Amino acid sequence: MTFVQLIECRTDRFEEMNRLIDAWVEQTRGKRTATHDLVGRDRSDGSHFVELVEFPSYEEAMRNSNLPETGRIYQEMVALCDEMPVFMDLDVVRDEQLWTDAVRRFFGTLCTTGELPPLNDLITEDCHSHDPVNRQDTIGLDAIRRECRMWRDAFDFTFTTEDLIAQGERVCARWTWNATHKGEFLGITPTGRRVTMTGMTLFRFGPDAKIADIWWQYDQLGLMDQLGALDALED
Template sequence: MGSAAKASGPEFAAPGARALDQASDSLRIVSSSPLKGQINSAPELPTHAGALVTSKKDRSLSTLQEANKDVVRRFNKDFVETGDRAIFDDIVSPEFSNHSVQGEAPTGRDASFFFYTGIFRAAFPDVEVDIQDLFADGDTVIARKSYHATHTGAFMDIPATGKRVSIAVIEIIRLRDGKYVEHWATADMFGLLQQLKS
């Protein structure tokens, strides 16, 4: 069937005289109605403006959360795997506090740097970080990750075993202006000890 035949259906038919008369009557009713001003008025601007502001806030928050997740990725891949002090200083705020330490151990930035470079990487120098999940909520990022490394130095009073191990970690990081300011973490140390002693 050609295009002319398709255009002859009722949805494409030209309006007849009766249809035009009905349209004219409808216009006259609207023009004489006491609701004329309300019918012809545009939607109130504040409603639309509020919706636009909310949308912009949502987009801004989403952008911040993605940026924070990128910082966490960078910390793990570019610092933990290398021990680079310049990267650590760029990512970790001078006001940083690690809430995962035990007892009276220091919680500041320098103590955290020493743990990663002087203790952890000294025992597992070839560490690789596998980030399985990152979740962001406001200024906080939750990471589920694993360390994979070879035990070539003493760790927790256990001499080097040469074994390849995996350590499961869950951590929570609060960021401000793109920098770590607070940190909580739990690692499967029992699983690590089992791997080292088996």
Template structure:
């Protein structure tokens, strides 16, 4: 299911595919989003903006599972072609790394925790100079 998430949702940019992949009470925890605790509808809306703004391609670099938890280490590449958190498209290429942990329930994704190099992304966009 986690591999399908990255192939079908992220790389194919089909955010609506999560409806069949996630439980009805799915929760997403991501410090990059508006809240660290989002339900499925809000997570879809905010992640749609990311997919449209960067058209990312994710590569799973490592995947481990134990019990109902699946951890994935990934890299991504994309181009800033749309508005992201109020910032207009820069046309700049971006790349980075991240980590996500998913809790699965009944063959579906029930919860996720995300961490990306947000500082590195903002530097690549020219939004901050460190």
């Protein structure tokens, strides 16, 4: 079970404390078990700080605490505080990545049958879609919906999300696309063939928690080969 240690302290020497954290990160490289560290400053009290340190489990957190570097840095941190830091040990009982959920909903929405939904609950009005196949970016929700409809008119398809990695305002998805070619696609008449394509898409979320940028990378050459578009070139 994921474990989080919350550390609350007061200090007017945060820059020095920040350098201590940097020193701990450097000194424990390859040994520490912490996976995520977040420090927040109280907006109503500039000397009040809260640090959240995430570990894979309580046991890993205890291993981390027993590192000599951790003990040494802790003593130096206490010397910088106005009073003894307060620790709280938390077992994580719910961990929901809301942006990764939005990405899953985006791919699921693209695969829905019938009329394409508006997508305005997922994508900003001025979203930029960056596709290496297109000479220019596709800009704006309406233009992105038109491009989506082009793919939907040409194929019946599903996305399988293989991996989702979130960092800050960005989410990267590795996916597999399975489809049946039912309509004209880039001048290729319908073949009825079952085709598969793999790719990765990077999403950037804006301040309104909607997708503001999309970067696509996918194996279009492999898709064209499966559709028979490269047969004439091979001859």
